[in-house]
Amino acid sequence: MNHLEDEQLTMLYYGEASPPPHLEECSECRERFDSLRRALSSVEMPAPERAAEYGAEVWSRIERKIEKPRRRWLVPVAAAVVLLLGGAFEAGRLYQGGRQERRRVVVPVAESGTAERILLVAVGDYLERSQIVLIELANADPNTALDISQTQDQARDLVSENRLYRQTAERTGQAGIASLLEDLERVLLEIEHAPSMMPPQELEQLRHRLRDDGILFKMRVVGANMEKL
Amino acid sequence: MKWTDEALVAAAKTGDAGSFRKLVERHAGHVFQLAYRITGNEQDAEDAVQESFLRAYRQIGRFDGNSSFGTWLYRITANCALDVIRKRQPSADDSMRTVLSDSATPERAAMSGEIRDRMEEALGELTPVERAAFVLRHFEGMGTAEIGKTLGCEPGAAKQSVFRAVRKLRKALEPLASGVISK
Numbered sequence: 001m002n003h004l005e006d007e008q009l010t011m012l013y014y015g016e017a018s019p020p021p022h023l024e025e026c027s028e029c030r031e032r033f034d035s036l037r038r039a040l041s042s043v044e045m046p047a048p049e050r051a052a053e054y055g056a057e058v059w060s061r062i063e064r065k066i067e068k069p070r071r072r073w074l075v076p077v078a079a080a081v082v083l084l085l086g087g088a089f090e091a092g093r094l095y096q097g098g099r100q101e102r103r104r105v106v107v108p109v110a111e112s113g114t115a116e117r118i119l120l121v122a123v124g125d126y127l128e129r130s131q132i133v134l135i136e137l138a139n140a141d142p143n144t145a146l147d148i149s150q151t152q153d154q155a156r157d158l159v160s161e162n163r164l165y166r167q168t169a170e171r172t173g174q175a176g177i178a179s180l181l182e183d184l185e186r187v188l189l190e191i192e193h194a195p196s197m198m199p200p201q202e203l204e205q206l207r208h209r210l211r212d213d214g215i216l217f218k219m220r221v222v223g224a225n226m227e228k229l
Numbered sequence: 230m231k232w233t234d235e236a237l238v239a240a241a242k243t244g245d246a247g248s249f250r251k252l253v254e255r256h257a258g259h260v261f262q263l264a265y266r267i268t269g270n271e272q273d274a275e276d277a278v279q280e281s282f283l284r285a286y287r288q289i290g291r292f293d294g295n296s297s298f299g300t301w302l303y304r305i306t307a308n309c310a311l312d313v314i315r316k317r318q319p320s321a322d323d324s325m326r327t328v329l330s331d332s333a334t335p336e337r338a339a340m341s342g343e344i345r346d347r348m349e350e351a352l353g354e355l356t357p358v359e360r361a362a363f364v365l366r367h368f369e370g371m372g373t374a375e376i377g378k379t380l381g382c383e384p385g386a387a388k389q390s391v392f393r394a395v396r397k398l399r400k401a402l403e404p405l406a407s408g409v410i411s412k
Contacts, residue, residue, distance in 0.1 A: 006392070006395075006396065007388075007392050010391065010392055010395050011388075014366060014367075014391075016372060016373065035403055036395075036399060036403075038403070039398065039399045039402040039403045040367070040395065040398070040399070040402075042344070042402055043348070043367060043398060043402065044344075044348065045265075045266045045348075045352070045364070045368070047261065047262040047265040047266060047274075048265065048271060050257070050258050050261055050262075054257050054258055054261065055253055055254030055255065055256070055257035055258065056254055057257075058253055058254075058257040058278055058279065058282060059250045059253045059254060059257075061279055062253070062279055062282050062283055062286075063246075063250075065283060066246060066249075066283065066286050141315065144315070144358070145380065145381030145382055146381075147308045147309075147312065147381070149284065149287075149288055150284060150287065153287050153288070195381075197308070197378075197380070197381030198381070199381060199382070
């Protein structure tokens with residue numbers, strides 16, 4: 001006689017399976033089921049009580065964070081600078097060609113005007129924030145699914161900023177920066193459209209891609225050069 | 230007039246923070262209870278509660294209404310609670326026992342000594358994912374498919390987590406429940 005498995009009894013207890021005819025016929029399985037039922041019905045995990053005003057307390061803790069404006073001032077500033085710049089940027093050379101090849105990054109600012117500096121600071125800040133997002137994913141535990149919903153919100157914001165900077169870089173002849181921003185946009189879009197709960201295998205694929213494309217390395221190099229300006 | 234969750238969610242989606250506040254006030258108690266059961270620790274539960282509502286606020290535009298707001302929020306809470314455990318220390322699997330033994334509360338004290346000890350010992354044997362899966366199944370009444378969706382794993386893996394948790398708890402509690410060990 002095939003007795004019921006423990007798993008079947010568990011599913012039965014939780015109402016995820018119908019009682020099989022065998023349970024009626026087999027006293028041994030009925031006894032095991034009763035025993036399981038007694039054990040599970042004794043499970044308690046009491047939580048400390050919370051007062052009636054607890055919800056208001058929670059709200060007061062999160063209210064400031066919710067209403068705090070996000071750091072977006074650089075975007076309109078950069079947008080204004082785009083208008084000022086015209087063709088003032090001198091074309092710079094960034095790593096071109098070979099993906100893994102490290103080359104000296106030069107981001108010349110011909111006249112070192114204030115407008116150019118503001119824009120480069122904005123791009124530097126943008127790359128720094130993007131790096132944080134990518135590093136968080138690159139360092140995540142590869143063995144468990146990861147809730148990236150918050151990261152996706154950040155990625156969405158970064159994508160819209162990215163376009164502004166990339167178009168400006170293209171218009172002003174900053175081919176290297178434009179190319180980096182294009183690569184970055186692709187990665188950010190991938191993150192934005194991934195499942196909010198990213199399974200380990202997808203997370204691993206993304207980590208591989210980040211490593212193979214060398215995008216974090218490129219961002220560090222460009223960011224470091226901008227800091228020197 | 231008591232607003233329904235649906236009406237509050239619709240208003241919150243337009244940016245009405247007051248409506249979101251009402252949702253927080255309405256659900257905070259249950260969110261805390263769930264977070265506490267998963268983390269086994271009051272401070273961690275409070276961190277998870279806060280993060281859950283912040284995450285819910287940011288994501289409310291994506292809430293499609295296919296489930297109740299509560300169900301959606303509790304899914305977020307389960308994940309936040311797991312994140313808190315994982316951040317607490319790299320090898321979270323080993324941490325639960327310590328946390329539980331340190332978390333004496335009046336509610337725990339009210340349980341008879343031996344039951345409490347065995348319960349804590351058994352809970353300490355569970356990995357964070359097993360514990361979360363068990364809490365969602367046993368206390369929240371979620372089906373294993375929904376647990377899988379919540380925890381980001383296949384339904385089969387969620388089912389196995391529940392089975393493993395039940396097996397460990399049963400091993401510890403059956404002697405008590407059948408009266409083999411005096412209470």
